[in-house]
Amino acid sequence: MTLMNTSPRNDWTREEIAALFDLPFTELVFRAASVHREHFAPDEVQLSTLLSIKTGGCEEDCGYCSQSAHHDTDVKATKLMDVQAVLQAAAQARDHGSTRFCIFAWRNPKARDVCQDHRDGEGRAEHGAGNLR
Numbered sequence: 688m689t690l691m692n693t694s695p696r697n698d699w700t701r702e703e704i705a706a707l708f709d710l711p712f713t714e715l716v717f718r719a720a721s722v723h724r725e726h727f728a729p730d731e732v733q734l735s736t737l738l739s740i741k742t743g744g745c746e747e748d749c750g751y752c753s754q755s756a757h758h759d760t761d762v763k764a765t766k767l768m769d770v771q772a773v774l775q776a777a778a779q780a781r782d783h784g785s786t787r788f789c790i791f792a793w794r795n796p797k798a799r800d801v802c803q804d805h806r807d808g809e810g811r812a813e814h815g816a817g818n819l820r
């Protein structure tokens with residue numbers, strides 16, 4: 688079994704995965720860093736900014752998530768952020784060195800939840816992330 692194969696794979700056997708779990712942690716870190724250096728500059732990281740544009744009150748029931756309305760958490764639900772505020776946050780992120788800006792809300796926002804500027808021709812909500820370069 689070759690554990691240092693650095694090509695992407697999707698044919699892992701249970702035994703190979705178990706062997707990875709059995710590695711000493713520092714060996715695993717070393718191997719991960721080796722793979723990373725093969726593909727990326729070792730002294731660079733991509734700076735990204737993630738902004739929650741609608742916090743809390745999610746109708747989904749993901750047990751681990753403090754945003755779910757199904758659980759009593761300390762997260763205070765907020766309204767959807769104003770578009771201008773989001774654009775301002777994106778510009779600020781870019782000015783602070785981020786090259787990627789991601790927005791997060793809740794799962795499957797409906798068109799009525801999203802302002803007119805963010806609906807497509809069919810009235811569906813558009814969403815996503817973008818590069819700031």
Ligand code: SF4
Nearest residue numbers: 745747749752755794
């Ligand atoms: S869909 Fe996302 S935001 Fe909503 S409860 Fe699940 S993990 Fe949390």
